[in-house]
Amino acid sequence: MANDEKKKGLKLYGAPWYVTIVACILILSAMFSGALGTDMPSTFALMLAIGIPLNEIGKRLPIWNKYIGGGILLAFIGTSVIGTYNLIPSTYVSSIDNFTSEINFLSFYIVVLITGSVLSLERKILMKSFAGYFPAILGGLVGAMLLAILGGLFFGITPGEAITHYTLPIMGGGNGGGAIPLSEVYAGITGEGSEVYYSFAIIILTVGNIFAIFAAALLNKLGDAFPKLTGDGKTIIRGAEENDLADEDYTPTLGDVASGLLIALGAYSVGLLFSNVLLPEIFGFPIHELAYMVIFVVILCALGVVPLNVRMGAKRLQSFFTKHLTLLIMVGVGVDLDLNELLAAVTLPNIVVALFIIVGAVLGSGAVGYLVGFYPIDTAVTAGLCMANRGGSGDLAVLGAANRMGLMAYAQLSSRLGGAIILVIASVLFSILL
Structure with missing residues (x-):
């Protein structure tokens, strides 16, 4: 019965x-x-x-x-x-x-998550977490390079090739923001056609993306087993609790949710304005609109100019998207994954070196994150694995597997600004190592 x-x-x-x-x-x-x-x-x-x-x-x-x-x-x-x-x-x-x-429901989803996740944080915690985030990104990159060199030794791959042809494509922020511009930098420095570099970069990036997704799922299980290594899935700073806006004894209305959506779309428009008109490049490298959007929303939160009811509305909207529409996103990004392309990339050197890179990114970012006061698992997911995937769609797959969609703002910093950092580093390393 x-x-x-x-x-x-x-x-x-x-x-x-x-x-x-x-x-x-x-x-x-x-x-x-x-x-x-x-x-x-x-x-x-x-x-x-x-x-x-x-x-x-x-x-x-x-x-x-x-x-x-x-x-x-x-x-x-x-x-x-x-x-x-x-x-x-x-x-x-x-x-x-x-x-x-x-139609870009993918970007719409990301815009909502960025706004809700940032505006739901207490200002001091927000500034501390973003201040220590870029050292964690660099820690993940260094860890990935070191283990790539180690993995390459098993197959006669030189340290220079392990860094330029394996590590940089995987850690470069995806395809459009990573592999393609990296191939153009390669062509400009070596004089060879960009397709020479790109044809291999997209293969190794695909393998690394799959490993990053599965690594995120494993890190989620590790967090379940050792709760002290992870936070609440909304902020990465260790020992600091999220400022739960529900404690303000106010239930957001549908009007508040609508205003939260308006703030999100307005912030995205500012990102487009800077990316396309006001400051499309910094030191010759393009900056993505979502990176500008993250910066703008962080500034709004830091200044405290967004009313409480609007912040709560943005958080409520983000909660709905995270709980009920993540499934749509996983279907959407899944249909874009060509398994035949993945199978073509399945060679022993590619698998081993890509796996070493992912492990290095996890260990490097997690260790540096812990040193600067972050939860190592959450830092490894965002500053490590969200650098080692296929950009925006990869971020969603990684965060979905890790059950940490509330960390979208950090993930976008990795994919967008982190990807720009990789391009700067690549322009130097290509000149030295090739």
């Missing part, structure tokens, strides 16, 4: 299990019959119908749910299988990819 009551009470995605299952079946039936469109509501529905079952299976699959990454990671991997092998009509694969990248 008790089991029957428990079964009746089971909820999937917030609704009774039978409601969710019927909804998913109807959506998938419409897709396979060709009745489902490729507009925004149709694509939104399809992503949920794909993501919810994968997420629920991943949460219940033995071993996978405890040690590998759970539902969120299975949604990512499962969708990549669907996209790579065309298990659904290619029209719908394209619509999911377009919704995530062309």
Whole structure:
């Protein structure tokens, strides 16, 4: 009797299990019959119908749910299988990819998370955490270089090649912000075609990205086993608790949530203004709009000019996105992962050296983070692994696997400003080592 009551009470995605299952079946039936469109509501529905079952299976699959990454990671991997092998009509694969990248729901999601995560922090804690963050990034880079050299020795790879061709692409901030501009810097210094460098850089970056995602899931389990090594998932500074705005005895209204959204979009517009018009480059290197946005929101928080109700609204909106829309993001970035491209990169030297780089990034950033007063696991995830993935989509996959979406602002600093730092370092190292 008790089991029957428990079964009746089971909820999937917030609704009774039978409601969710019927909804998913109807959506998938419409897709396979060709009745489902490729507009925004149709694509939104399809992503949920794909993501919810994968997420629920991943949460219940033995071993996978405890040690590998759970539902969120299975949604990512499962969708990549669907996209790579065309298990659904290619029209719908394209619509999911377009919704995530062309319509750019990916950036919208990041914008909301940045604003909510920054504005929910106490000002002094915020400034302390960002002040010590860049040493942690550099610690991860040094650790990655040292272990890359060590791993390369097993395969006759010179230290210079281990750094320039393996470490820099992985730690460079993704494809558009890393591998592509790195290949252009390489071409300018060596005189060879940029495609010579890029063709290998994108391969090793792909391998490193997968290792970073799985490493994030393992770090999450490590944090569960040793709680003293990690914080609350919203701030990385050790011994400091998040300023919980709910303690202010104020419940945000829908109007507050709307104002939080307005602040987020306004901050993003400022980022676009600086990135495209006012200061598109610093020392000759382009700065991404999301990096400028993080800086602007940090300034707003530091000055204390955003009213409490707006901050609470931004936090409430971020909470909704994190809890209920992360699944959509994992489906969207998963469908963009070509498993054939990954399989082509699976050679023993690539695997071993990339793995050493990821371990080095984790150890280096975590150690430096601890020395400057941060939680080592949270620092390793953001300053280490979010440097070692494929940019914005990689950040979401890493933070999702680590169950730390509240650290998005730090992740974006790694991918955007950290990526710019790598370009500066690369211009020097290419000249010395090549």
